[in-house]
Amino acid sequence: MHSWRDYHERTKHTPDGLRQASPALDWANMPDLFREYEGVPVLDLPADPPEPGMGGVADGAERLSQLFFYSAANSAAKQTATGRRYALRVNPSSGNLHPTEFHFITGGLANWPDGVYHYRCSAHMAEQRATAIAQPGLQVVLTSVAWREAWKYGDRAYRYCLLDAGHAAEALRLAAQASGCPAEVNAGFNDVAVAEALHLPDDEWPLVQVNVNAPPGGIAWQAIEKPAGTPGQLSRNPLRSEGIEAIHRLTSALSPAPWRWPASPGPLSLGDAMSFGKAARSRRSALDFRQGDETLSPAQLGLLLAVANPGLITLYLYIHRVEGIAPGLYRYDPHAGELTPLRAGDQRVAIAGLSLRQDLAGNACLALSMVADLDTAARTYGDRGYRYAHFEAGAIGQRLYLAATALGLGATGIGGFFDDATHRYLGIAPQQGQVVYHFALGHPVPDHRLTP
């Protein structure tokens, strides 16, 4: 594989490809979705931290607890027909496989030892992997265990890992900002140096850093001893994929130009209906959307588009039911704040078909294709630009999930789509942009399998 372009081409969905029988999932080898670093001290993060922005944070432990509780922790469970219960988290994840892990370095937090930690999501605790000398502030390093995702989705999984990391980093950044702590995301670091400094296992790859209450570029830190702890083996037979390793290597080259996380620096504006904390903890992916005559109002659409705030991404809207806007396909111009009509008429069958025949994209009030200008990204940022475009799409998705939740609506990220059929439908050549994510918004059907 010579470039991100080869990888992207090879991992496109086509109707023919999908018709060929894909191998059955090897359930006996399903990777554990919760990694623990064993043999190190585990520090408690207080239960029920206050909501971000509501004051009352006592010390460093509670600050950290609040940050992760409102961005990454378990937040609900589902029970299947066979009685199996499984966890859902604050951040969404394709296939609920959660490839993203969270490591963090703290300096100068009250009653909390400066050190290098891994977030133990299964128990909402912090594994102390080393003590450290660190500047005041917090650095969270998000890594991806790509094969957790590849176990189900094959080589296309690397795209989902990038989208996932975009969602998770944005979830963290927004939780920090909602609690009054300035936060910025950095994705342009030396992967190998970060992996070595954190003493990461071979299957965990650093993708993004979120710097909280920190100087630009993050805090300087040095572990006093090598970060310890035995990373839990996720299954008997961890999988390797040459294709995924190759695209990861290619995109790890440092960018010739700095890239900025595309979002306004202030807290997310969710309107008055719901607090950030409630929206973050109650966010869910809709399984499907109610059909009928329920609509989105122009004000709701306005708020959703305002939080989307695209940069490398162009949004194409399939409007099914928005008051005052005729059903059709539109392109959003964020500078003019305008929708340009591209096709008139009912788009429900078209977008469901393009989304691997997933009905929810047609039953929603509104569906989106997020199209990334991958060529410009690569010209400006080198191969690493391939990551940046996907991070941006994930971050947009995260803000849409939260805004939809606050508006009493439902949302679902859609990673499965027929790539080139979508380009043809939108009337764009791949050099003009390629679809990286689909999204659906509307009135969700109740999910009876959900338990708090």
Ligand SMILES: Cc1cc2nc3c(=O)[nH]c(=O)nc-3n(C[C@H](O)[C@H](O)[C@H](O)COP(=O)(O)O)c2cc1C
């Ligand atoms: C990158 C990404 C791709 C996804 N793709 C799909 C999809 O194609 N179809 C779908 O129904 N849900 C999709 N989802 C939603 C996940 O299935 C969902 O996040 C997961 O099951 C966890 O549920 P939750 O979001 O309610 O926590 C996707 C989510 C993400 C983040």
